[in-house]
Amino acid sequence: MKLLDLTLREGEQRPGVEYTVDQKVDAVRELDALGVDYVQIGFPVADDRTKRVCERVDLDAKTTGIARAVPGDVDAAIDAGVDAVNLFAPTSDRQLEHVLGKSREELLDTVVSVADRARDHGVEVHFDAMDGFRTDPGDLDALFDAVDAELYTLADTVGGRTPAGVVDHLDAMTTDPGALGVHFHDDLGVATANTLAAARLGVARADVSVAGLGERAGNAVLEEVVAAAVVGDEPFTLAVDERRLLPTARAVLDALDEDVGPEKALLGDEVFSHESGLHTAAMLDDPATFEPFDPARFGGQRRLLFGSATGTGAARRLLERAGREPTEERVAALLDRLDDVAEELSLEEAVALAGEVA
Numbered sequence: 001m002k003l004l005d006l007t008l009r010e011g012e013q014r015p016g017v018e019y020t021v022d023q024k025v026d027a028v029r030e031l032d033a034l035g036v037d038y039v040q041i042g043f044p045v046a047d048d049r050t051k052r053v054c055e056r057v058d059l060d061a062k063t064t065g066i067a068r069a070v071p072g073d074v075d076a077a078i079d080a081g082v083d084a085v086n087l088f089a090p091t092s093d094r095q096l097e098h099v100l101g102k103s104r105e106e107l108l109d110t111v112v113s114v115a116d117r118a119r120d121h122g123v124e125v126h127f128d129a130m131d132g133f134r135t136d137p138g139d140l141d142a143l144f145d146a147v148d149a150e151l152y153t154l155a156d157t158v159g160g161r162t163p164a165g166v167v168d169h170l171d172a173m174t175t176d177p178g179a180l181g182v183h184f185h186d187d188l189g190v191a192t193a194n195t196l197a198a199a200r201l202g203v204a205r206a207d208v209s210v211a212g213l214g215e216r217a218g219n220a221v222l223e224e225v226v227a228a229a230v231v232g233d234e235p236f237t238l239a240v241d242e243r244r245l246l247p248t249a250r251a252v253l254d255a256l257d258e259d260v261g262p263e264k265a266l267l268g269d270e271v272f273s274h275e276s277g278l279h280t281a282a283m284l285d286d287p288a289t290f291e292p293f294d295p296a297r298f299g300g301q302r303r304l305l306f307g308s309a310t311g312t313g314a315a316r317r318l319l320e321r322a323g324r325e326p327t328e329e330r331v332a333a334l335l336d337r338l339d340d341v342a343e344e345l346s347l348e349e350a351v352a353l354a355g356e357v358a
């Protein structure tokens, strides 16, 4: 499956957020080195930074910009120099009426002609059905059939879908999943799960963003999709270099002056840290007892911590690592010392302490 990273465009759709050209250039280079297939730089008709970024980068990934189904937006994308245009248009009855004010027939004519205009200028055309997951599957098939595009994406624009509905919706379409992309928002907290459900059906492309940065609750999370592709129940192939995943995601966040909470899956400061006595004791023997994968696989690092939550099992193992006989007295002495530490000790520090107790 291909990945389109849209951190730069969706991240900026949050109130008050605007990235500078320098920030975007730095972030784009990181994402390119990771190996994502497409990087969405921005909305060319609405900002001149997309063009300025494109002028400064030379990537293996294809650059994209979004464009409404209007000639001026497509011309701005062409002028910006993106490799591909994500031509988006509302496709649900509700959005057709209130966003576009057009009939379905008018929509089809407009999208067909604007897509042709883009392709005639040598730009790869992707057609994105905004609110596609609230659009009748037959209407989507008819539209996709009429529009000449590289790929057709269904967007869960309001983030209201869950995996079962995603599967039912895609199953109800006649368009081959291999011609489809998916774009999920995280309003129900299941954007990544939805993406995995779609991947299982064989969709060709998924939109993701670093840390899920995007409008409202954000989007499917790049790190989570990549990690699940590698260690999830049903592995699938991506072009990214998984060992660079977490360093890249952190570098992108740094470049964009963004942050995540300590419990954020894969990226948070605490998610690879273990302190509970029962867990650390077992993990000293076999780390897999209490972790789903070795964080090093994605460029992360496990931290075992020792202090007042440490129990006799871990203390015994620490003494053994320090080359000491784990007598009852030593175990008790080590536990006393660990009880007193002001801040939890790392494994190395705890082994050193185990070497010191009488």
Ligand SMILES: CC(=O)SCCNC(=O)CCNC(=O)[C@H](O)C(C)(C)COP(=O)(O)OP(=O)(O)OC[C@H]1O[C@@H](n2cnc3c(N)ncnc32)[C@H](O)[C@@H]1OP(=O)(O)O
Binding pocket: 013, 043, 045, 046, 066, 067, 068, 069, 070, 088, 089, 090, 099, 100, 101
């Ligand atoms: C991809 C998404 O999530 S939606 C994009 C979100 N991003 C932004 O909105 C970026 C900031 N926006 C802007 O700078 C401005 O809104 C612009 C430049 C995009 C457009 O500005 P304006 O045309 O002045 O006004 P407005 O935002 O109200 O656009 C409404 C027009 O766009 C049309 N429109 C909206 N979506 C589409 C679409 N996908 N395809 C074709 N036309 C569309 C509407 O029908 C309406 O047309 P009308 O003016 O003929 O009635």
Ligand SMILES: O=C(O)CCC(=O)C(=O)O
Binding pocket: 066, 086, 087, 088, 128, 129, 130, 131, 153, 155, 156, 157, 158, 183, 185
């Ligand atoms: O996917 C696109 O090109 C824009 C549409 C979008 O971001 C959405 O519907 O949420």
